[in-house]
Amino acid sequence: YTGKSSTQLLTEKLKKLSVRDFQAVPVIVKEQSTVYDAIVTIFLEDVGTLFVVDESGCLSGVLSRKDLLRASIGQQDLNSLPVNIIMTRMPNITVCKKDDLILDVAKNLLEKQIDSVPVVKKIEKGYEVTGRITKTMITRAFVSLTNDDH
Numbered sequence: 001y002t003g004k005s006s007t008q009l010l011t012e013k014l015k016k017l018s019v020r021d022f023q024a025v026p027v028i029v030k031e032q033s034t035v036y037d038a039i040v041t042i043f044l045e046d047v048g049t050l051f052v053v054d055e056s057g058c059l060s061g062v063l064s065r066k067d068l069l070r071a072s073i074g075q076q077d078l079n080s081l082p083v084n085i086i087m088t089r090m091p092n093i094t095v096c097k098k099d100d101l102i103l104d105v106a107k108n109l110l111e112k113q114i115d116s117v118p119v120v121k122k123i124e125k126g127y128e129v130t131g132r133i134t135k136t137m138i139t140r141a142f143v144s145l146t147n148d149d150h
């Protein structure tokens with residue numbers, strides 16, 4: 001008998017949940033892509049958020065569903081509007097690393113009122129996008145706490 005309370009045990013389990021174990025594959029578009037292409041990609045890839053990279057492959061922006069909706073209700077030609085005009089851009093992007101705790105990412109999602117963050121790795125000119133964590137992965141991590149193998 002360890003003498004630990006159930007709250008302590010739950011906290012210990014929570015602190016073992018890391019980004020590495022729950023991340024999904026990121027969906028990435030280039031800065032020159034049009035808003036039209038981004039909307040098609042969101043449907044084809046069945047995601048809510050796209051990450052944008054520059055010509056050197058570094059993270060440069062984030063596109064959410066509402067960013068794309070907002071652009072769509074304007075009087076603009078979506079086929080000639082590049083995504084870099086409407087995206088949220090660096091350095092205002094909240095990111096995480098593969099060794100971060102799911103709990104800390106969840107706090108960040110709440111605090112920043114966003115649905116997802118890119119998992120990044122530092123490279124020479126900026127950040128390479130290697131994964132994504134969304135509210136769905138946070139939900140999956142939450143449910144995993146009821147499995148005995150965690």
Ligand code: ADP
Nearest residue numbers: 062064065066088092093094113114115116117
């Ligand atoms: P939606 O806009 O579809 O509700 P979000 O809540 O994720 O989706 O996005 C809200 C705003 O925050 C959008 O303008 C989006 O570009 C921006 N955003 C989304 N994710 C991030 C992030 N990881 N870092 C910074 N800004 C983000």
